[in-house]
Amino acid sequence: MLPTAPIIVLDSGLGGLTVVRALREKSPGENIIYFGDTARLPYGTKSGETVTGFVRQIITYLQRFCPKHVVIACNTATALALPKLKTEFEHLPITGVIEPGARAAIHAAGNKPAPRIAVIATEATVKSKAYEQAIYRRRHHAVMDLMPATLLVPIIEDGRNENDVIVRVALTQYLKPLIDRKPDVLVLGCTHYPIFKRLITRMMGSKCRVIDSAEQCAQDVTQRLAISGMAAPDQTVGSLNCFVTDDPDKFRSLARRFLGTELQQPTRVTPEELNAELSPALSMRKAG
Secondary structure, eight states, X not given: OOTTSOEEEEESSSTTHHHHHHHHHHOTTOOEEEEEOTTSOOXXXXXXXXXXXXXXXXXXXXXXXXXXXXXEOOHHHHHHHHHHHHHHTTTSOEEOSHHHHHHHHXXXXXXXXXXXXXXXXXXXXXXXXXXXXXXXXXXXTOEEEEEEXXXXXXXXXXXXXXXXXXXXXXXXXXXXXXXXXXXXEEEEESTTGGGGHHHHHHHHOTTSEEEEHHHHHHHHHHHHHHHHTXXXXXXXXXXXXXXXXXXXXXXXXXXXXXXXXXXXXXXEOOHHHHHHHHHHHHHHHHHO
């Protein structure tokens, strides 16, 4: 494996592109392959078994590109699937977004003995208690407030912006109970949510630090590659190739909002193709 090998970034839809954008800003020489499972989003309302199966299919399909690192750029998939998939694909370095976000939240809370840390996330991420566990390991007396923000992912995938009345009503519904509790830190526990970071920050007020899990994830990956000697040369310009499971045209039209630049036409890979790719791999694994 060479430093020029690609980084895989995968998500249920567009949200993981916030990780891609941060990675490209920090390490412009990296070659990145992005996979958005747009036919089966959102992941946040699905079971752990279902989400794990989806991500397993995607990683199996993308192994043909010999990646040097796999980023599960989805808080739900990180919470529900990462431990099992790290075991199944033990030859691949696979990381997620929750641990970097939790570390950043504790750092932002400073020296308070019992900081109040809020998290907005999908229903599945909240139910998994992954953020609570990651934060309590680092700060035993933290006070946690978790809010499932079920509507935000489909609203963002629909292309709505922060001036949309539906966006403001939804954010008010989810944030108002948290604002009343005066948290020290708010973690955006979904990589879609940074699209509304400016508005969320204004709504939370100046005394609350807002943590972008996508930004922290990208920083974590960059540091890991540097330590392992697998970082791509900065003087090169890395490539970005995207795969989706549905509607490449819509994905491309909305991607600029996440990336800040135009995107080449994504390649469509249907769920049926992913499943067909997985079946022989599972047979070989069982035979072994």
